[in-house]
Amino acid sequence: MNQAIRNIPSAHSTTDPGVIGALFAHAHTFPQAPALAQGGQSLSFAEVAAQVRSLSRGLCAFGVQPGDRVVLQVGNSIPGALLLLSTMAIGAIAVPLYTGLQAPELESMLTRLRPAAWFGYDTLYPLIDRIGASLVAPDARFVIDAEPHSGAHRSWQELLTAPASEASDAPAWSGDAHAPALLAVTSGTTGEPKLVAHSQHSLMNASDPKRGMLPPAPRAILVPTPLYFCPGVVFLACTIATGHLLVFPDCRDFDAAAYLDAIERYRCAFLKTSSFGIYEMIKAQRAKPRMVDSLQVCLIAGDVAQDSLYDEFEQTFHCPLHNFLGMTESAGYTRPGTRRDTLLINDHCAMLVDDAGKPVSRGQPGELIVRGDDIFLGYWQAPGVIDDPKIDGWFRTGDILWMDDNDELHYVSRKKLLLIRDGENISPVEVEATLRRHPAIEDAAVAGVPDRQLGQRVIAFVVPGGAIPFSADAVLRDLSSELSDFKVPEMLVVVERIPRTPLRKLDRRAIDKMALHHSLPAQ
Template identity: 30%
Template sequence: MNFASLPDRRAESTPDGPALSDGRQSLTNAELLRRVLAAARRLQQLGIGSGDVVALKLTNRIEFVLLLFAAWRLGATITPVNPSMTDSEVERQLHDSGARLLVVEDGATAAAVATLTVDDLDGRVMGPDPAPHVDSSALALLIYTSGTTGVPKGVMLDHSNLDAMAGMLGQALELAPADRCLLILPLFHVNGILISVLTPLLAGASVFVADRFSPETFFDVVEHARPTYFSAVPTIYSMLAALPADLRPDTSSLRYGVCGAAPASAELLTRFEARYGFPLIEGYGLSEGTCASTVNPLAGPRRAATVGLPLPGQQVRIVDERGAELAPGIDGEVIVRGPNVMRGYLGRPEETAKSIVDGWLRTGDVGHLDEEGYLTLVGRSKDMIIRGGENIYPKEIEDVLTSDPSVLEAAVIGVPDDKWGELVVAYVQPRPGASVDPEALTALTARHLSGYKRPTSFVVVDVIPKNAVGKIDKVAVRAMHAAASRS
């Protein structure tokens, strides 16, 4: 199967069946196909064809989904762009991906890349309807994720990856045509695209595209749209759990909520279900594995504090530093294998070879399997920070901070936070004879980093701790911060 032809098959099967809605417009399957064909002709008019890359710098809206299918119909690739990124971050992604077109909402332009405003997407373009470009090996998505070096890398996912993942998720989540997904996670994440759009549409279900998430209005949307499930991160569930106790929304349409992107406490999962009457199904995965690798079963026992069992068609192992498989209960690196594993990192064969070894994706995450195969995560390799489900790699922030002439070294760590999971804190060491101005660093990071990556505080220290070989000792920095917080 290739998603390029999915709108055609839905329109042929149930032309009047519901496909997409956002509260302002609703599309049947036949209308979805008509809009996709119009968008494809528009892209074709702009010279987009097989092998080209189209960048989407859009908030969640129906047009994002239309452009996915329109680009795939032409054999093109989509690279989603976070709308909150700075101009320099956007330019870097456009350059690395080789994008030929950038689609925006506000008429902004980008150097050396043609730009299309989304309002111009439906301009009348005459001509024959392009037939679906059906090739399972064609590159479908370029999802940018930061590596341990802090340099964003393009995760290459082809149509066979998407097909495999959507099939696995549809089976694990027991989706059927009567289901309706409420999309609240951003579409520039693979989670939003796969779990909340492609998987339900492949299963014959429909999608309601919500505006930006707000805990105060979320259940109003649920009562209006009547979804059967949605996917969110622990931070969102924490916000909903903290709503006033007298709030009693109608959640009778919901079968479950999917919880992923960061670990959730067993206490949160239990408290949420007791209050709102529907379970949270926790899972685990990463962009390099096309979104998900494990999930707690709907029918079988859901084990709090675990991220469940491998999805059908995937294998999960725990190995030591030499790659030897470890026994149940022993912590080691989590590795996964299956048709969902990415093609590789765009233009980075050496990093691809380090990440995919003999078909196994090395996740860098640390955990263990129990006797029944449930996966428990106990830590993250390197120093990645997860704030509200967003992955943050300290080196990218440290590189910005050390560009300030007053900063000799910087060490960025994540510190626990009840709302966001973790917050970003930066320790900085001044250059000899210099004085660090935290306000200047705040302005510097605002110019170069997305909001969620910016440190919430700067701690100026005489010396940043080092280990025996002279490298910054993040363990010691975290211990220093914990001690200061207690005093």
């Protein structure tokens, strides 16, 4: 696959508005400032820039072309960050994939992508082997472990030794910052995963609002998710842009103890994770307290959390916890409001609209539509084919919110999750939050059972646990004092656990399938 080495970004590039331009600008202005850290390893901006240039040469020498897809099955990993940046630097498209994909899922994704190269952990190599050479050639598979378990596998470090040439020392990064640079996989809670295409330009603009939330540089920022999820990539772009130190915990996937150890070691000032992550970190901190007084900004993302979780976090970490809303397609359109559960819109054009696209009145729920430079390019279908769902630049987020008299937003539900019973809209998120507040319930999920007369009827799956013994009749009586009659579930089904995605969001597809196995008595 050896081909002519193309132009590689210069350390003195100042014209590119994208991620790579920002990296080399910081490397030139603040070369010794720390950029990436994990465990005992730390790299300055100058060192990151040098390794990105070297890896870029290696990728080009291997034959990776602009627009080619490079699959990265990496978690919390400095090599993963370097490879992601290097892929963008040569105009190729980085595709982070979850390390827990099963063989059929991975084969389906690789069939769609037809990648030029695959990078991942040695333990994942047998999975790639079983899929076969037709999707990823054996010489295009690289492991990123410091010491691979099998010497038969190629190491990513081979690419660091690619010879330099006159072409590789060209003066400037001249790529298109508006071209696809990242394909982020949606979580697939309600449908098949989509490939969300972002450019360097949209990633930089997605990180813009977060700059206002971060403590001054060079404070340390803990990566919110492993790199196989979009928030991890967005915060990599954000810290490259701001000059902060991005800290990876010393674990591949989420591990609450490792995250806390990283906060203590590097005095991290910023934390953002899911409600599950917050819950696990509370448990880990109580089991083994760390010095976490460096935390200044803490955000909870994903499903709406119960009030007690906010209270427990603040009692344990002595730092306020605020809600945050974003999505793979537009990661930067909100910031925390003045209350723990309210949101403010960033510098976007934004409206709350009804089904006909007309603005709703204050206090009325509506779908949030946004437009701005952080919005994704569209859904990647094939090389050169991107399905752009925006209308006149407006993207329908699918999030239902309402605005109060202080211009703060309150989250209701995902539009496609709304249940409709006898013409009444029911937010499963609201019912779930009410159930989780009950002292006899640890976790809950709500779904609709199809009904010929009413359209849908409400059923809830619950995991008992808490301060008092569980009684379905008692729970339903208590719910009837907090919710309108039509919102109260007609049946509570006890389960051992609630299905969740790798991001710990409720797996709505699995929950809907569970609901189909239950019938409610005729009314």
